[in-house]
Amino acid sequence: MIKKLLVVLLAVVSATVSFAQKIQSPDEFLGYKLGTQFTPHYRIVEYFKYVAQASKNVKLQQFGSTNEGRPLLAMFIASDENIGRLEEIRHNNLRVAGVESGPVITNVPVITWLSYNVHGNEPASSEAAMWTLYDLVDPSNAQTQAWLKNTLVVIDPCLNPDGRDRYVNFYNSVHGLSPDAYPTSREHAEPWPGGRVNHYYFDLNRDWAWQQQKETQARVGLYNQWLPQIHVDYHEQGPNAPYYFAPAAEPYHKDLTQWQRDAQVLIGKNNAKYFDQNGWMYFTKYEFDLLYPSYGDTYPLYNGSIGMTYEQGGIGAGLAVVNRSGDTLTLVQRVAHHHSTGLSTVETASANAQKFKDEFKKFYDNSRTNPPGEYKTYVIKNDNNNKINAMAKLLARNGIQYGFGLANKSVTGYDYMNGKTEAYTVGPNDLVVNAYQPKAVLLHVLLEPKTIIPDSNTYDITAWSLPYAFGLKAYGIKESLKPASAEWSIAAPKPLVNTHAYAYVSSWSSVADVKFLAALFKKKIKVRYAEKSFDAAGKTFAPGSLLITRAGNDRADFDQVVTQTAAELNQEVTPLSSGFVDKGSDLGSDAVRYIRQPKVMLVAGDGVNSEAMGEVWHLFEAQLGYPITLIRYQDIPRTRLADFDVAIFPDGRYDDFPSDKLQNWVRDGGRLIAIDNAVASLVDKKGILLKKKEDKKDDKDKDKTVKIYGDRDRDAIRGMIPGAIFKLNLDNTHPLGFGLPDYYYSLKMNDDIYELFGGEDGWNVGTIKKDSYVSGFAGATAKQKINNGLLLGVQPMGRGSVVYMVDDPLFRSFWENGKLLFSNAVFMVGQ
Ligand SMILES: [Zn+2]
Numbered sequence: 124m125i126k127k128l129l130v131v132l133l134a135v136v137s138a139t140v141s142f143a144q145k146i147q148s149p150d151e152f153l154g155y156k157l158g159t160q161f162t163p164h165y166r167i168v169e170y171f172k173y174v175a176q177a178s179k180n181v182k183l184q185q186f187g188s189t190n191e192g193r194p195l196l197a198m199f200i201a202s203d204e205n206i207g208r209l210e211e212i213r214h215n216n217l218r219v220a221g222v223e224s225g226p227v228i229t230n231v232p233v234i235t236w237l238s239y240n241v242h243g244n245e246p247a248s249s250e251a252a253m254w255t256l257y258d259l260v261d262p263s264n265a266q267t268q269a270w271l272k273n274t275l276v277v278i279d280p281c282l283n284p285d286g287r288d289r290y291v292n293f294y295n296s297v298h299g300l301s302p303d304a305y306p307t308s309r310e311h312a313e314p315w316p317g318g319r320v321n322h323y324y325f326d327l328n329r330d331w332a333w334q335q336q337k338e339t340q341a342r343v344g345l346y347n348q349w350l351p352q353i354h355v356d357y358h359e360q361g362p363n364a365p366y367y368f369a370p371a372a373e374p375y376h377k378d379l380t381q382w383q384r385d386a387q388v389l390i391g392k393n394n395a396k397y398f399d400q401n402g403w404m405y406f407t408k409y410e411f412d413l414l415y416p417s418y419g420d421t422y423p424l425y426n427g428s429i430g431m432t433y434e435q436g437g438i439g440a441g442l443a444v445v446n447r448s449g450d451t452l453t454l455v456q457r458v459a460h461h462h463s464t465g466l467s468t469v470e471t472a473s474a475n476a477q478k479f480k481d482e483f484k485k486f487y488d489n490s491r492t493n494p495p496g497e498y499k500t501y502v503i504k505n506d507n508n509n510k511i512n513a514m515a516k517l518l519a520r521n522g523i524q525y526g527f528g529l530a531n532k533s534v535t536g537y538d539y540m541n542g543k544t545e546a547y548t549v550g551p552n553d554l555v556v557n558a559y560q561p562k563a564v565l566l567h568v569l570l571e572p573k574t575i576i577p578d579s580n581t582y583d584i585t586a587w588s589l590p591y592a593f594g595l596k597a598y599g600i601k602e603s604l605k606p607a608s609a610e611w612s613i614a615a616p617k618p619l620v621n622t623h624a625y626a627y628v629s630s631w632s633s634v635a636d637v638k639f640l641a642a643l644f645k646k647k648i649k650v651r652y653a654e655k656s657f658d659a660a661g662k663t664f665a666p667g668s669l670l671i672t673r674a675g676n677d678r679a680d681f682d683q684v685v686t687q688t689a690a691e692l693n694q695e696v697t698p699l700s701s702g703f704v705d706k707g708s709d710l711g712s713d714a715v716r717y718i719r720q721p722k723v724m725l726v727a728g729d730g731v732n733s734e735a736m737g738e739v740w741h742l743f744e745a746q747l748g749y750p751i752t753l754i755r756y757q758d759i760p761r762t763r764l765a766d767f768d769v770a771i772f773p774d775g776r777y778d779d780f781p782s783d784k785l786q787n788w789v790r791d792g793g794r795l796i797a798i799d800n801a802v803a804s805l806v807d808k809k810g811i812l813l814k815k816k817e818d819k820k821d822d823k824d825k826d827k828t829v830k831i832y833g834d835r836d837r838d839a840i841r842g843m844i845p846g847a848i849f850k851l852n853l854d855n856t857h858p859l860g861f862g863l864p865d866y867y868y869s870l871k872m873n874d875d876i877y878e879l880f881g882g883e884d885g886w887n888v889g890t891i892k893k894d895s896y897v898s899g900f901a902g903a904t905a906k907q908k909i910n911n912g913l914l915l916g917v918q919p920m921g922r923g924s925v926v927y928m929v930d931d932p933l934f935r936s937f938w939e940n941g942k943l944l945f946s947n948a949v950f951m952v953g954q
Pocket residue numbers: 242245328357358359
């Protein structure tokens with residue numbers, strides 16, 4: 124007994140002693156020098172957990188988990204005075220921003236947030252995160268302890284754990300006894316899909332604003348509870364590039380303030396000081412611009428922070444690689460560089476803490492009193508509850524305040540759909556967003572109809588305005604008008620009970636309706652669609668409307684299953700007591716088509732654009748809940764295609780296309796959906812009638828132009844479309860256009876366009892005429908080429924069909940309207 128007590132006492136004493144003991148460095152904890160091995164994610168987590176135990180100046184928060192179940196962590200590091208009042212500091216910061224109301228105090232630290240390893244195969248930064256953490260918590264480090272007096276540091280050690288482990292597991296499984304620095308040796312060639320992306324192959328550094336992935340939803344949720352003054356997003360680039368840090372390259376979005384520009388120089392110069400001391404190469408003001416709102420630098424910038432990207436050369440470099448200049452780049456060096464900029468940034472934050480806080484306050488004061496942009500109120504017309512709901516959800520996730528309806532219903536505003544200023548009567552359930560609010564800048568960037576691009580040489584897409592992405596009518600109004608109500612006045616659809624219907628009807632006009640169809644299929648309910656519009660039960664139903672008839676669903680629980688499924692998904696369904704309709708074709712006519720539940724395969728693997736494939740995969744699994752089989756391209760020859768009804772070819776390069784096999788399958792009733800570059804791969808194949816539209820260049824004139832070598836970057840962009848919006852004419856009587864109006868806004872990423880089908884060859888469903896350009900950058904020659912041609916087409920072939928989608932309708936999963944278009948190709952075409 125006494126012995127036992129003694130053990131307990133000893134344990135207590137040693138715990139107390141260990142608190143005062145030296146904290147282990149990552150090298151000591153891991154048992155190897157940082158950079159001499161790749162640390163698996165779980166070991167990084169263990170080090171962070173260890174420090175959370177060993178240091179009294181930290182708080183570790185798990186704020187989410189990945190698709191593969193790995194934890195997402197944020198470590199808060201603060202002085203003795205501040206660590207016990209993190210919640211006070213957080214609320215105070217939100218009050219300064221005006222996100223919360225209440226009294227503001229001034230003795231608070233500046234908040235610096237360091238985000239590591241968003242791209243899994245840019246792995247040096249998570250190693251550096253451990254070192255940076257150690258330096259910040261090391262009580263014997265007088266310098267960092269002084270910085271923490273007025274600085275709160277947040278470290279997210281790994282934004283993409285699934286991608287990181289994919290890379291690290293690959294590397295550790297292929298390298299030999301010592302690293303091979305030869306650049307084309309196997310350990311520098313990651314297999315498909317690579318570790319850059321998350322589980323569903325999404326680029327998490329393109330997802331900040333859209334928040335389509337669970338990692339982003341969790342992280343931005345936490346981010347918006349804090350709103351740091353400084354945010355760094357850690358990356359790596361090709362192994363030949365020197366280090367990159369702020370200031371960023373043009374274009375900068377015009378809403379960025381002078382201080383946000385100046386602060387990048389301030390921070391960059393301090394980083395440069397250390398790089399100069401060490402003789403390390405670096406560059407600034409080049410390549411990485413500040414426009415597209417969904418990055419780890421721009422998103423924080425549009426939220427009042429100094430958002431920056433830091434890039435070390437190192438993708439594919441393994442532990443060591445010989446670069447173009449003949450030098451050997453090692454992981455040890457890469458880690459040292461990222462460690463240096465981390466500390467340097469905290470140093471700058473501390474040295475200028477008051478200025479960072481003052482300017483942060485000014486940014487939010489301005490947002491609330493003098494918001495940017497011509498329009499002070501945005502009205503989004505509600506002609507589809509599900510779409511409005513989806514858009515409201517996106518605004519809410521970004522902390523943008525909105526409401527519904529206006530007291531004075533008559534307004535005049537800029538009509539997004541036709542570009543004219545028109546009168547409009549606001550409905551009670553129209554989404555209304557007033558620009559005078561804390562998130563005014565982000566709101567403006569996401570909703571302005573045309574992005575102003577001061578310089579066209581950009582890194583990413585240049586147009587994303589939400590009304591086009593959601594396919595919703597919208598008005599920009601110059602007066603500041605407050606929404607009439609915080610909630611919409613639409614009652615949730617009443618669950619139907621005790622009905623004994625001849626059939627049930629559901630709309631087909633958003634991805635929520637597709638989800639309902641998928642749920643019915645799962646419960647083995649047979650569904651039909653109306654090819655033409657019809658009137659029944661006092662309503663008009665549009666083409667594509669889902670019909671769930673008792674006929675064919677001969678089961679006792681039929682009514683119960685349909686009404687319960689509808690209730691679970693909040694889906695409105697209308698029971699019909701008769702198959703005799705008031706106007707249009709009766710339910711038994713051949714205008715009502717049976718939807719055969721398709722078995723779907725998605726082509727994956729080498730040659731396929733993994734992100735494009737991931738968008739389809741994620742849509743089916745995570746959004747629709749519909750089964751899909753992934754088959755590697757090289758395995759198509761040994762796949763029994765008759766087991767599938769639909770084959771999806773995402774963007775990719777398809778060499779040695781198995782034409783005969785696929786063509787026979789289509790002729791037997793298969794449906795091949797080709798997207799983006801897969802369309803180009805099909806041209807000239809046997810049976811394919813689609814033809815590329817070649818641009819008619821006046822070569823004679825072109826030869827005479829004297830090109831200046833130094834202008835070659837600029838010249839190249841004349842033919843470029845880095846992502847611009849074009850308006851298509853849509854044949855919405857064709858199943859591919861069901862549920863959409865007779866137009867469709869497409870995000871064009873290239874200048875591909877095809878000849879219209881002639882005669883019986885195929886259906887020209889989405890076509891483009893002259894002057895179809897809407898927003899974003901399109902080079903002069905490219906703009907000229909996007910004219911009179913086809914972008915969406917269906918070619919019947921035997922009993923099957925080929926669907927051509929020249930632009931990716933699911934791009935980054937934020938082009939909400941494209942999800943319905945794509946679902947039409949899967950579920951409606953060819954039935
Ligand atoms: Zn990166």
